[in-house]
Amino acid sequence: MSATPTPLSRRMIAAAVLVPVLAALALWAFAWPAARTAPHDLPLGVAGPAAATAHVQERLEQREGAFEIHRYDDEAAARAAIEDRTVYGAVVVGESGPRLLTASAASPVVAQLLQQAVAEQAAGGAQVRTVDVVAAPEEDPRGAALTASVLPLALAGIAAGGVVMMTGLRGARAATALVGAAALTGLAAAAVGDSWLGVLTGDWWAEAAALGLAVLAVGATVAGLAALLGTAGTGIGAGVVMLFGNPWAGASSAPQLLPEPAGFIGQLLPPGAAATLLRSVAYFDGAAATGPALTLTWWSVLGLGAVLLGAMIGKRTKPAAQPARTPALAG
Incomplete structure (x- = not known):
């Protein structure tokens, strides 16, 4: 009998090794900041x-x-x-x-x-x-509702990017669908957080814009990577957002309470920038909102650019249609 592993056994070994590695990575990304929470500058x-x-x-x-x-x-x-x-x-x-x-x-x-x-x-x-001086709203004195909103926004962005790619939309149509989905999600989230629950107390439209921009930054990034790399791009985008962006956002405490460089990197990723921006527009009349807003805008622009670029590359590499052959006429 040959001792050479079959393709099926190779996949089984890869799956058996990959799952513990991903689990260890997730535990490290989530548990390390929690275990090292302390003021840093x-x-x-x-x-x-x-x-x-x-x-x-x-x-x-x-x-x-x-x-x-x-x-x-x-x-x-x-x-x-x-x-x-x-x-x-x-x-x-x-x-x-x-x-x-x-x-x-x-x-x-x-x-x-x-x-x-x-x-x-x-x-x-x-x-x-x-x-x-600036008290948290009575409906959310511990900031639990705002903290809990970070994960749904990230999931909404991942879902938007994945659905747009799975439905076969490409190029400008995909970009338009992403912008539309993000805008509607922002309106719906503002209606829930401000109009219904009352945990957001700032300008309604500014909150809706911040929430929509957060969803667009994630959705465009996932869709852009998928347009360039295929299915692997979707996994990479979702993995970065969930494994690093979410636990390193500092939404439940503050970026300066996380160990470095988690606090710094977290503010460069969409979930961290979204949490900071939402606090600014909801409770501080937009103070210090420029930095996180620009961060989310850059992610959105780069992601949408990748979506358009992926469609252009796909058109160029698509094989040209072969001309139909005319059957030879009988003499």
Whole structure:
């Protein structure tokens, strides 16, 4: 008997090896950030006279690499920085003692972390009063609904890209279908999140645009890779979004709480950019929305460009139709 593996046995071995590898990769991508959650250069403000804030700043900087300190002259400047999403919070030092400004809408987890950190650093165990400058909505005080929206948006984008390719649409028709599906999904998601559940409290149309752009970025990427690489492209696009984009988005906490480079890479992928953009338009009147909006736009443009390019390549490589042969006439 020959010891040479048959094609069927090779496929069985490949499947047996591939499944544990993918499982280990998924566990690493999801469990590693969760196990290493801690502040990494988290933007935090310190406001007040330099002589009064020097001691507070020094104590905060003792936690090396935890906080990125921003100095402000007074409480008004610190509040403006929080509303502009420059910092997550600020310690204001005044005559009545230290006071902590937070923004639970930016991240309830970060707001709680800052309360604990500032309370530990307070001299002599002094009480630190906390003021929530930009509070999370009453219907979603822990940010659970916004966090839960990241995965459905990613799945909607993957489904849009896959369905468009499976239905045989190519080129401009595929691009038009992707844009239309993303726009309708954005409208539907805004109707659910804002009009019905009330967990999004910003401008309705801005929220719908952000949600639709998030779906388009994923859908166009999946469809573009499929147009260039075939079925493998669909798997690659969906795998990157689900294995890295979703757990590294920082939606449940903040990008600065994830270990590097997960926090940085996550904001370059559609799910992370979508979560940041949605917070900005829903709770901060669009502050700091330019960066994530451009990230999603680039993914969308590159994906749609790949869809058009794939159709052009397919036309060029398609074999020309052979002319019909005319039967010879009998003499």
